[in-house]
Amino acid sequence: MNVLELSGVGKRYGGVEVLRDVSLSVRAGSVTALIGPNGAGKSTLANVASGIVRPDSGTVTLGGRDVTRTTTWRRASLGLGRTFQNLELFEGLTVLENVMVGAHAHGLSRRALREAALAALERFSIGHLAQRRVESLSFGEAKLVEPARMLVGRPSVAILDEPAAGLPPASADELAGRIAALSADGLAVLLIEHDVPLVMRLSDHVVVLVGGAVLTEGPPATVREDQRVIDAYLGVEDE
Numbered sequence: 001m002n003v004l005e006l007s008g009v010g011k012r013y014g015g016v017e018v019l020r021d022v023s024l025s026v027r028a029g030s031v032t033a034l035i036g037p038n039g040a041g042k043s044t045l046a047n048v049a050s051g052i053v054r055p056d057s058g059t060v061t062l063g064g065r066d067v068t069r070t071t072t073w074r075r076a077s078l079g080l081g082r083t084f085q086n087l088e089l090f091e092g093l094t095v096l097e098n099v100m101v102g103a104h105a106h107g108l109s110r111r112a113l114r115e116a117a118l119a120a121l122e123r124f125s126i127g128h129l130a131q132r133r134v135e136s137l138s139f140g141e142a143k144l145v146e147p148a149r150m151l152v153g154r155p156s157v158a159i160l161d162e163p164a165a166g167l168p169p170a171s172a173d174e175l176a177g178r179i180a181a182l183s184a185d186g187l188a189v190l191l192i193e194h195d196v197p198l199v200m201r202l203s204d205h206v207v208v209l210v211g212g213a214v215l216t217e218g219p220p221a222t223v224r225e226d227q228r229v230i231d232a233y234l235g236v237e238d239e
């Protein structure tokens, strides 16, 4: 079943067409990756999916329900989780408190909230950091707090915007393992990521966005060999 479906999405900023007739779907228990060069429109598409940006055309459905005109909050309550490219943590709060915020809308008792937050931290192996203030964490540790906070909201679909960016290879590998485990548990994952080897290893389906339009999509092995993808994106991977 497609948990998240974007269909015919278009978006302009002034005279610039940032997204053109983009369709994409994410199934339960699978990882769909969205890759493409800088400025291709990946974050804008994630913002359309999560309700931060209203598209000019096209629809967004979540669990079969049309949510195109609903708020981010409504989408979150329908099971959409999201992490951001730039870390969005609450400084001055501990790791545990940051994660507890993610489940606030569920009306849990403080104790249940705390337990859910600790369990989410454990999913990312950072339970031992629970009482640390977020500003005292290393970058690699801090990168894991946002996905834990997303998870505590019990999402059915997760949009992860460059979760591995800036992580050393071993940490990125470990994170990939965590994401794979979440998808094996049924989570639908939309992964935006520049780390191509990680994307190819982790994804079931890859969508390549170039200049605001889908260049091609398919299984990782096919996409990796596609000359148009190599020319448009993989060839400039290190720019």
Ligand SMILES: Nc1ncnc2c1ncn2[C@@H]1O[C@H](COP(=O)(O)OP(=O)(O)OP(=O)(O)O)[C@@H](O)[C@H]1O
Pocket (backbone or CB within 6 Å): 013, 018, 036, 037, 038, 039, 040, 041, 042, 043, 044, 045
């Ligand atoms: N609010 C905005 N107003 C005007 N232009 C915007 C706005 N948001 C994004 N853009 C433009 O839309 C295009 C796509 O940007 P977007 O951030 O979605 O790309 P991206 O694929 O996520 O890039 P990156 O990999 O660098 O994060 C860019 O040309 C960007 O300058």
